[in-house]
Amino acid sequence: MSGEFDVQIIERDDRQARFVVRGLTPALANGFRRAMIADVPTFAIDSVRFTENSSVMFDEMIGLRLGLVPLTTPLDEFEIGDTVTVALDVEGPATAYSGDIESSDELVQPADENIPIVELKEGHSLEFEADAVLDTGKEHAKQQGGVAVGFRHLQSVTVGDDIGEFDEQEPEILRGAIETDEGEVVLTKEFDHDLTNKYPGTELTVEDVPGAYVFHVETDGSFDVAELVLRAAESLGDRADELHDAVTA
Amino acid sequence: MMIPVRCFTCGTVIGEHYEEFEARASEGDEDPAEVLDDLGITRHCCRRMMVSHTDLVDVVAPYQ
Numbered sequence A: 001m002s003g004e005f006d007v008q009i010i011e012r013d014d015r016q017a018r019f020v021v022r023g024l025t026p027a028l029a030n031g032f033r034r035a036m037i038a039d040v041p042t043f044a045i046d047s048v049r050f051t052e053n054s055s056v057m058f059d060e061m062i063g064l065r066l067g068l069v070p071l072t073t074p075l076d077e078f079e080i081g082d083t084v085t086v087a088l089d090v091e092g093p094a095t096a097y098s099g100d101i102e103s104s105d106e107l108v109q110p111a112d113e114n115i116p117i118v119e120l121k122e123g124h125s126l127e128f129e130a131d132a133v134l135d136t137g138k139e140h141a142k143q144q145g146g147v148a149v150g151f152r153h154l155q156s157v158t159v160g161d162d163i164g165e166f167d168e169q170e171p172e173i174l175r176g177a178i179e180t181d182e183g184e185v186v187l188t189k190e191f192d193h194d195l196t197n198k199y200p201g202t203e204l205t206v207e208d209v210p211g212a213y214v215f216h217v218e219t220d221g222s223f224d225v226a227e228l229v230l231r232a233a234e235s236l237g238d239r240a241d242e243l244h245d246a247v248t249a
Numbered sequence B: 001m002m003i004p005v006r007c008f009t010c011g012t013v014i015g016e017h018y019e020e021f022e023a024r025a026s027e028g029d030e031d032p033a034e035v036l037d038d039l040g041i042t043r044h045c046c047r048r049m050m051v052s053h054t055d056l057v058d059v060v061a062p063y064q
């Protein structure tokens, strides 16, 4: 296997990206996917000390919801196991939102402000202090930075002869991104996921491109996609080094 | 009781969009499918979280 990977970004914004990597084996592609899910740590609320909870939900239910709120995680500033104290104090009638959570650290804030925690009626109130802990998805699913991380084979299309004028053309549904006849990688949503919209009236052959995979990566907002992908690649490298050192020592 | 914070299947945060979805699609007269597309909730696992949810806070509040 060659030492060089060819990476081509198809679409990208803060929380979502799609890119093609060439020169991978299926095992390595899956290792990379798993590293993005389980190896990149994020902050999540882990223990909650309730001062008052007269809402319609039990402490445990609120604790679960709090754990799932994504918190921004600048990974350069923190190490696994670090904690940040957060607090919330809301009196009804009102809805307690994730945006009402106050953090003791400016860098660690709720990534989304509009997540309803619990709706409080007249006379209800919610007050607590909680610890957010930095840990990996291996420890608990709430600490996963990547959500819906997946990959599939890159498929290439070869355009053949025209089909007969009165022949029925079967739809050819594809997902994600494909490589066209000209060697260009395009998103399938550009032709509504049906290849016959792009190449009407021709015979089409769709084949997997060996060693090329299309990754689709989303983050929960703890950090941007670039950070997630780079940290995952770094963790794979670190583990390979660790194995190398253990074997050669 | 309250809309779950994340989609059960894929883990995307969907809770933050529920109030807007309710206001536009359930109380308003917009097409629910178009509102979900607009909110960026594109997978069917996440869409069912929104479409099938019922808020029960008002139902249980008197017994608190």
Ligand SMILES: [Zn+2]
Pocket (backbone or CB within 6 Å): B007, B008, B009, B010, B011, B012, B043, B044, B045, B046, B047
């Ligand atoms: Zn989902």
